[in-house]
Every structure is written in C-alpha cells, then in structure tokens.
Amino acid sequence: MYEVSLSESYFPAQADTPFETMTIDGLLGKQAAERGDQLALRELLPNGQMGREWTYAELKADCEKLGRALASRHAPGARIAIYATNSPEWVMTQFAAALAGLTVVTVNPAFIAPELKFVLEQSGAEAVYHSPDARGTLLAPVVEEACADLPKVKVKQDFTDSDAMLAGHELGTLAPLAADGIMQIQYTSGTTGFPKGVLLRQAGILQNNLDMMLRWGCHPGALCLIPLPLFHAGSSSHMFGCLAMGMVFLPMPHFDPAMMLEVIERERPDFTGGVPTMLVMMVEEARRSRRDVSSIKGMMSGAAMVAPELARETEEVFGVPIQVIYGQTEASPVVTFCRADDGFEDRTTTIGQAVPHLDLAILDPQTNAVCPVDEQGEICARGYAVMAGYNDNPEATAAAIDSEGWLHTGDLGTMDARGFVKITGRVKEMIIRGGENLFPAEIENAMLLHPAIAEVAVAGIADEKWGEVVGCFMRLAEGVNAPSVDELRAHIRSHLSPQKTPTHWVWMKEYPLTGSGKIRKFALADNFVAGEFAGQAA
DSSP states (O other), rough: OEEEEEEEEEEOOOOOOOOOOOHHHHHHHHHHHHHTEEEEEEOOOTOOOEEEEEEEEHHHHHHHHHHHHHEEESOOOOEEEEOSSHHHHHHHHHHHHTTOOOEEEETTOOOHHHHHHHHHHHTOEEEEEEEEEEEEEEEHHHHHHHHHTTTTTOEETTTHHHHHTTTTTTTTTOOOOOOOOOEEEOOOOSSSSSSEEEEEEHHHHHHHHHHHHHHTTTTTTOOOESSOOTTTTTIIIHHHHHHHHOOEEOOOOOHHHHHHHHHHHHOOEEEOOOHHHHHHHHHHHHHHHHOOOOOOOOEEEEEEEEOHHHHHHHHHHHOOOOOEEEEEEEEESSEEETTTTTTTHHHHHHHOOOOOOOEEEEEETTTTOOOBTTTEEEEEEEETTSSSSSOOHHHHHHBOOOOOEEEEEEEEEOOOTTSEEEEEETTTEEEEEEEEEEEEHHHHHEEEEEEEEEEEEEEEEEEEEEEEEEEEEEEEEETTTOOHHHHHHHHHHSSOOOOOOOOOOEOSSSBBBTTOOOHHHHHHHHHHHHTTTTTOOO
C-alpha cells in the first residue's frame, strides 16, 4: 500500500516505479541482449498440447524478418487488422507491425462479416491478417464477404502461411513506430451503440503494462498463462507486459477450464488469471478435477466486478491472494490494481489504489468537482496512459476526456482516505426506481453470498409504475437445488434494505457476453422485456 492520507477523493500520481520511454523495438533488443537464450513465447495448441517455442533471441530475429516483409507491403503509418484467435502468429504480427511503423487494428474473431466490415471501414485498415478459423468457423470467407466493397483493403492473408507472410522480407526496411505513435486501435465492446476505435500510444501501453506486472509481483523468466483474448486485454496488458518484464508468455488459443487446469498442473505457470466468469468456471473445475495448482504465485482478475465471495473461493482453491485489477481500454488499460499484501478486506471489496504515474479522482457527475472522501461519484483517470482519442470521432472523444484531461470511465465509485477505490455501479447502469438510485454491484454482491448462486447479474427492467425495477439474472451453483423466490427474497432482505429487493428473478444457463467477457446487462434487460425469459423466470 502506498501511504497517503487524503482529504478529498483525489489520488495524485505516484512515482513509485521508474518512468521510461519504451518501444517494441527497444524492448526486443534489450531482452535479446540480456536474456537471449531464455524462453520468451510458447505455443499452446487447441488440443491442450504444447507446440513451438521461441527464445528472446529467436523472437527478435523472427519479428524483424516479418517486420521487413510487412514493410515491403505497407508504408509507415498504415493500419493493418489482426482478425484471429490467440496464437504465436498474433503476437509476432503485432511486434513486427510496430517494427515496421504500422498500427494494428485488433478484431474479435467471433465477428461476422458486417461487424468486421464496420471495423475495417471505420479504422481505415488496408489489410486483414487472419487465422484459418475461429471455433470451427473458417475466417477467409468472412473476410472476403466483409471486404467485397472495401477497395482500400489490399491484403487478405492467412497469417499461418509462413511463406506468404515472409514474402518480400528482403525488400523491406524497418521503420520502428515512434514512442508516442498509435500502436493499436482497439474497438470498445459496444454494449450500447456502435463500438468506438480507441487510439492507444505505444509508450503508454508499455509503461502501463510494466507497472501492472511489477504490482502483480512478476519477475523475469516467470511463466504467464493467459486465457484472455489477444484482440483485447490479452494483448493490451499481458502480452506487452511479459515482453517489458522479460517473462515467458503462454497464451491459450481459447478459454476452456478443463484445459486450463490441465496446463497449470503440467506446465506449472507462475502467474495466471481471468475475468470473473472465467474464475467461476476455474474454481468449479479445480474442485471437480483436483488438479495440482500449487505452482501459481499470483492470480488476478478484472474486467468486471469481482464479488467478495468469488474472491474468497478463488483464494481457497489456488492458495494465493486474488489481486483485483480495474481498467478500461481507453486507459491502456490498467487504472487501479490491488497488491498481494493488501489486507483481505481491501483485496476482496476494493479495486486497490491507482497504478503509478496516473492521477485518479472521484468526480461529481453533475459538477465535475472532486468529491469528498467516501462520497460516490464517477471514477476518472488522468495521465500518460489515457488514449489519444476515438478514431475519427471528436464528439465522443470530447465527451470522454474533459478540458482538464480527465478520462471519464462511466463507472461510479468511492475513494477512502487511503486512496482505495470501490466500484458501486455504472453511471448508465444505475437503476432509478421511483426516483431512488439503486446500484447493481451492491445487489449482486449480496446475492452471491447465497450458497446456491454461482453467478449473478442485476439490471434495470422498465416498469410503468416505478420507471425501473430490479431484475436479477442468476446461474445456479452445481449440485444444489434452486431456492424458491421466497427464499431469495428473504436472503436479500437480510442484507439490504427493502427497495433493493429484485422484482424479477431469472435462472440463466449462460449470459450474453461482450467480446471482452463482460455480461451485456442491457441485452438482459431488453430480452426480458421482449419475453425471451418467460420460461426461465422464477
């Protein structure tokens, strides 16, 4: 914990780590020189077996060769899309692009043709580098359909075809991306409206990622097993963080809890984690399979609120403190992160303190003034890691970043005198019932204390009398019977005041998710109103 005593909800940037100007070019050179024979990248095949691997010296050489090939096809400053599942090719194409001075547009491989077309057109990408398939769907036909009337897209290439990818390498010249150049354009999840392209600077991502790894307790040579998709947090935090720290990066081709626990037992990684939905499944699988998970030295979770009960269960199973991380794509992406030696209550009920070199504040949503300590407002961040803006969308950029440089996250929260932050809900997800503000996270945390509830999402449901009422969408824990509505009401009433009691109770087998693994609460509410849960309501 960084010792502060705040009089208002403003945590000034702390310089408790070195601030460096880093580039992919510089980091590949540094790591190859200092630990050239150490493993840098390992391949996990879709069947759970191990594949190829690269030392830092080999990774540098292969990325430079691929970078020259890309440079022979694209001028510096061009934008190229990666539309693919996790693989070594994803990693090397990103690193090679930075060496060639190119910007990578990351695309969810689950996107269908109209979604892919939107991203390619909005970003101005001139190429699509893709994997052969994604979960059984061939991607080349999707690319062809999406690009049918996009003449700017001049390259459509399966990046597992090594000969085609390396063609022209003898003709290209590396022109590494500037430190403040745009290294990635990531598209927001689009829970409402069209997704926006977030412009992320190279040095901002790398500094943010290194600071994340330092707070996680990582060290050079450690093995990091990551199930998160590379089109989102898998790259914008862990992939770059492993390079900056000199670790070994092991991305999973897709998340599968049984495969993940088998790999943990066999390969003995040091660090791992996942979004809360993944943690739920990992805990269930670990208890079922009794796999040996004793190699894990650090476990993190984020992207959505980690309920205290889930944090406790994860710590019991994996035997290490759960470190909750909070971030946004627009912040490169980490804003706050708990430390392993923070107290149990801090680790299970807060999202920690701000990462180094970022200002953090709770601002009044109406006045933009800094809130008093422990008063609810909007979580806002300011500093080097804040995005350059939204691609070709100045109105959205101005709405997200105010005149004082604060990035408005859209999340509601509080900050105590020590600078620890709690999330209390979303500005737009806040439920207004009869004029009273209700916050889904509070209700969700209370519901997860019930032993029969494995997962829960709370959303506002339109109501003629109250304006909105509370809808509770639950997933039943394994091996138990579903409690009655009366039992559920009694449970919530024992923890919260009456007006926070859900009106509608729905049992779910699975949730609609965004590409980054967050539950799409607006979709739950809309689907409920449309009558899609008629057979599942309790």
